[in-house]
Amino acid sequence: MDKPCLHSYIKTRLLLGLIATQTHNELTTAYEQDVVSCRTHRRIRSKQELKAWVTPEESPLTEVRQKLFEEKTxxxxxxxxxxxxxxxxxxxxxxxxxxxxxxxxxxxxxxxxxxxxxxxxxxxxxxxxxxxxxxxxxxxxxxxxxxxxxxxxxxxxxxxxxxxxx
Missing domain, CATH: 3.30.420.10 (Ribonuclease H-like superfamily/Ribonuclease H)
Known part of the structure; x- marks a missing residue:
């Protein structure tokens, strides 16, 4: 099952009043363990946490940033x-x-x-x-x-x- 279909299935089950762990268990039983993770939130680090001391010879660390808006389907x-x-x-x-x-x-x-x-x-x-x-x-x-x-x-x-x- 592709990712957008999984998202719509999860949202539909949520609208039907089922709890997230029950939906996760159904998906893992049907499509094996690695098809969906049970991650509930994403942590975005602040600018203060991204600061780091580097020596003059080193290049600064590259931080990949999230887009302003995620693509919607x-x-x-x-x-x-x-x-x-x-x-x-x-x-x-x-x-x-x-x-x-x-x-x-x-x-x-x-x-x-x-x-x-x-x-x-x-x-x-x-x-x-x-x-x-x-x-x-x-x-x-x-x-x-x-x-x-x-x-x-x-x-x-x-x-x-x-x-x-x-």
């Missing part, structure tokens, strides 16, 4: 009642628009649902997401109608839309 996640269905990592610098959301996320969800519930028809699929302008674009509304996906009503940009809430 965006994920698009889809859940079913029994757990995550799709975790899609968005490549760095890629803008998410209606076409990207339809082609990269929704089409793969429909394929996974067809495999998972082949006997069930598409009329039983209900999608619960916020009604942000991106999600309610004409391109997506037409795609939902083609695939017979029902959209559950939800206020735009609601902070209460979180996977553990339903």
């Amino acid at each position: 965006m994920f698009v996640m889809f859940f079913m009642t029994n757990g995550p269905l799709l975790i899609h990592q968005v490549p760095a610098g890629t803008p998410i628009n209606a076409i990207y959301y339809r082609d990269e996320c929704l089409k793969s969800i429909v394929k996974k649902l067809d495999k998972k519930r082949a006997s069930s028809t598409a009329n039983h699929v209900k999608l619960h997401h916020d009604n942000a302008p991106l999600h309610m674009n004409n391109i997506l509304v037409n795609y939902f109608q083609e695939e017979k996906i029902k959209i559950m009503a939800h206020p735009s940009y609601s902070p209460h839309l979180a996977p553990p809430d339903f």
